[in-house]
Amino acid sequence: AQTIHQWPVAEIKAVGSPLSLGCTIKGKSSPNLYWYWQATGGTLQQLFYSITVGQVESVVQLNLSASRPKDDQFILSTEKLLLSHSGFYLCAWSLPWGDAETLYFGSGTRLTVL
Amino acid sequence: GDSVTQTEGPVTLSEGTSLTVNCSYETKQYPTLFWYVQYPGEGPQLLFKVPKANEKGSNRGFEATYNKEATSFHLQKASVQESDSAVYYCALGDTGYQNFYFGKGTSLTVIP
Numbered sequence: 001a002q003t004i005h006q007w008p009v010a011e012i013k014a015v016g017s018p019l020s021l022g023c024t025i026k027g028k029s030s031p032n033l034y035w036y037w038q039a040t041g042g043t044l045q046q047l048f049y050s051i052t053v054g055q056v057e058s059v060v061q062l063n064l065s066a067s068r069p070k071d072d073q074f075i076l077s078t079e080k081l082l083l084s085h086s087g088f089y090l091c092a093w094s095l096p097w098g099d100a101e102t103l104y105f106g107s108g109t110r111l112t113v114l
Numbered sequence: 115g116d117s118v119t120q121t122e123g124p125v126t127l128s129e130g131t132s133l134t135v136n137c138s139y140e141t142k143q144y145p146t147l148f149w150y151v152q153y154p155g156e157g158p159q160l161l162f163k164v165p166k167a168n169e170k171g172s173n174r175g176f177e178a179t180y181n182k183e184a185t186s187f188h189l190q191k192a193s194v195q196e197s198d199s200a201v202y203y204c205a206l207g208d209t210g211y212q213n214f215y216f217g218k219g220t221s222l223t224v225i226p
Contacts, residue, residue, distance in 0.1 A: 032212065044158070044203065044216040051212065059213070090157050102148070103207075103214055105157030 002027040006106035021076040023091030031093040033074040038088040116141040120217035135189040137204035145206040147187045152201045
């Protein structure tokens with residue numbers, strides 16, 4: 001069975017500090033990977049997606065960057081946090097293009113920027 | 115570009131009453147349509163999906179029909195329960211399935 005693990009569960013960070021969030025997918029090779037952001041009470045905004053190691057496409061940057069260093073790992077980061085970065089960050093995966101297209105989400109990371 | 119518009123919440127219902135959450139979409143492609151449900155502090159979970167026009171999806175008493183002519187995918191349930199309290203998202207996946215578009219979500223609270 002496939003599992004998706006996000007870390008950390010929650011973070012409280014200062015404005016201007018760096019950030020790194022991660023997610024790992026086990027049990028599925030070469031998945032499509034996604035980062036979503038959700039403001040409190042808001043909709044799901046796609047930030048990045050990746051279809052293969054080392055390749056990441058930006059949808060909405062929000063002064064964030066993403067990398068896929070391994071087939072099963074997706075990292076979201078920034079060198080300098082803004083207040084507007086607060087929210088709920090969700091990693092998701094789907095089967096590769098052409099197959100079943102459902103998004104499967106992790107349990108998310110709650111980020112509070114003070 | 116592609117977009118999804120759904121009933122604005124919050125919606126409060128009494129147990130046993132019926133639910134309709136309207137969803138309409140815009141796309142030039144042939145998308146798969148989804149309903150997701152999100153409970154507090156968790157990631158969204160798939161409720162069901164419908165890949166083809168004029169077909170119906172259902173799960174846990176919820177159902178929706180993919181109406182291509184009306185570009186709609188309304189969520190319905192005949193009798194809601196307190197455990198249905200959650201946020202519901204309508205979404206579409208484009209043919210490349212690299213971009214998914216979500217509605218703004220509809221918060222449902224069911225009062226016992």
